[in-house]
Amino acid sequence: GNSVTQMEGPVTLSEEAFLTINCTYTATGYPSLFWYVQYPGEGLQLLLKATKADDKGSNKGFEATYRKETTSFHLEKGSVQVSDSAVYFCALTSSGGSYIPTFGRGTSLIVHP
Amino acid sequence: GAVVSQHPSWVICKSGTSVKIECRSLDFQATTMFWYRQFPKQSLMLMATSNEGSKATYEQGVEKDKFLINHASLTLSTLTVTSAHPEDSSFYICSASPGTSGSLPYNEQFFGPGTRLTVL
Numbered sequence: 001g002n003s004v005t006q007m008e009g010p011v012t013l014s015e016e017a018f019l020t021i022n023c024t025y026t027a028t029g030y031p032s033l034f035w036y037v038q039y040p041g042e043g044l045q046l047l048l049k050a051t052k053a054d055d056k057g058s059n060k061g062f063e064a065t066y067r068k069e070t071t072s073f074h075l076e077k078g079s080v081q082v083s084d085s086a087v088y089f090c091a092l093t094s095s096g097g098s099y100i101p102t103f104g105r106g107t108s109l110i111v112h113p
Numbered sequence: 114g115a116v117v118s119q120h121p122s123w124v125i126c127k128s129g130t131s132v133k134i135e136c137r138s139l140d141f142q143a144t145t146m147f148w149y150r151q152f153p154k155q156s157l158m159l160m161a162t163s164n165e166g167s168k169a170t171y172e173q174g175v176e177k178d179k180f181l182i183n184h185a186s187l188t189l190s191t192l193t194v195t196s197a198h199p200e201d202s203s204f205y206i207c208s209a210s211p212g213t214s215g216s217l218p219y220n221e222q223f224f225g226p227g228t229r230l231t232v233l
Binding site: 032034036041042043044045046049089093099100101103104105106108 | 119147154155156157159162206208210219221222223224225226227229
């Protein structure tokens with residue numbers, strides 16, 4: 001079956017530091033890959049996505065590249081802000097089927113001023 | 114586009130009462146809606162999948178008589194927690210999928226803001 005593995009958190013950084021949150025996946029076929037962000041007390045918001053190998057998703061300074069050879073979709077940001085503090089979920093949907101996402105466990109990011 | 118709302122955003126109720134949570138797709142038709150439960154500091158747990166006009170499909174371990182789901186139209190699904198108990202306290206999130214009709218990505222789900230349920 002499908003699975004998503006994220007690095008365990010919390011990740012604690014100072015403002016303007018470089019961020020990497022690792023995500024690897026197991027899936028058959030050609031899944032679509034997503035990063036969602038959840039701010040405290042809120043639902044999930046789509047941050048970025050990539051639907052085929054070598055695609056780069058980007059939004060709000062975050063980016064992630066779909067690497068089929070390493071089955072990875074690591075999230076990066078060059079300079080984090082306090083407002084980026086949230087929980088980040090990596091997810092995939094299989095090609096074909098019901099498009100129900102398989103989520104990673106989530107990685108909490110805490111950014112200090 | 115692709116906005117999903119939930120109502121209420123939070124609710125506190127007494128043990129033994131029933132609580133209804135609404136999930137609406139505001140600007141698209143959702144052929145399928147999903148209900149998730151999220152425990153503190155954990156990932157989302159899929160509870161059930163509902164298609165408009167048909168019975169919901171529940172995940173293993175989810176009591177269908179406890180969590181009643183009605184997908185009455187292409188823009189509305191409701192989750193009713195019957196005879197709620199403190200262990201039902203949680204954050205409930207719905208999502209909606211537009212399917213293959215329309216212009217939205219068919220393989221993407223759009224999430225509501227969640228409903229915090231506290232049972233006293």
